Amino acid sequence: MPYLAPDARQVQELVALPADRPIRMLNLLRFRDVAQGHVMSGQELYDRYAERVRPLLAKLGGRVVYSGEPLLTIVGPEEEAWDRILIVEYPSRDHFIQLTRDPAFLRASEERTAALADWRLIALRVDQDRP
Numbered sequence: 001m002p003y004l005a006p007d008a009r010q011v012q013e014l015v016a017l018p019a020d021r022p023i024r025m026l027n028l029l030r031f032r033d034v035a036q037g038h039v040m041s042g043q044e045l046y047d048r049y050a051e052r053v054r055p056l057l058a059k060l061g062g063r064v065v066y067s068g069e070p071l072l073t074i075v076g077p078e079e080e081a082w083d084r085i086l087i088v089e090y091p092s093r094d095h096f097i098q099l100t101r102d103p104a105f106l107r108a109s110e111e112r113t114a115a116l117a118d119w120r121l122i123a124l125r126v127d128q129d130r131p
Contacts, residue, residue, distance in 0.1 A: 006121070014123060017093045021126065024065060025096065027086040028120040036114040043083065046115035052108040053099075060099055061091040089126065 006014070017023065031042030038045055057063065066087040073081055090096040099105055 014093065015097070017123065019094050020092055022089060022091055023093050023096060024087050024089045024124040024126055026120070026122040026124055027084075027088065028082045028122075029084045029086065029116060030081070030118040031083045031115055032117045035111075038114060042115040042117065045111050046084075049108050049111040049115060052111070053105060056099060056102055056105050056108075057088065060095045062095060062099065063089055065089045087124070093123075 029046065031046060033041065035042045035045035040048075054064075064086060066085065068085055070082050070085055090099070
C-alpha cells in the first residue's frame with residue numbers, strides 16, 4: 001500500500017517531539033512513471049516541486065543534507081526499492097511544522113503528491129555530540 005501523507009496519529013506524535021532541537025527528515029521516494037494528471041515523469045515533476053520548495057526551506061533555516069539515488073537494497077524486501085533518498089535538516093520541529101503550513105508549500109505539495117508512487121518520511125534526532 002502506498003503512503004503519501006501522514007495520518008492523524010503520526011501528526012500527533014510529530015507535535016509531541018521536542019520543539020527546541022534540530023530535526024532531520026529522512027525521505028524515501030518512489031516516483032510514478034508518469035506524474036498523475038501531468039505529461040511529465042514523476043521524477044521531473046518532483047524536481048520541479050523541489051525547486052519551488054528550496055527557497056521556502058532556506059527562509060526557515062532548513063537545508064538538504066543529503067540527496068542521492070540508492071544503488072542497492074542489501075537488507076530488506078525488493079518491493080521497497082526507492083528512487084531517491086533525501087535528508088532535510090530543520091532548526092527545530094516547529095520550523096518543519098511552519099513549512100508544512102505555508103500556503104506556497106501547500107500549493108507545491110500537490111506536485112509532490114502527483115509525482116510520487118510511494119513515500120516514507122521518518123523524523124530523525126540530530127545528535128550534536130555524536131559522529
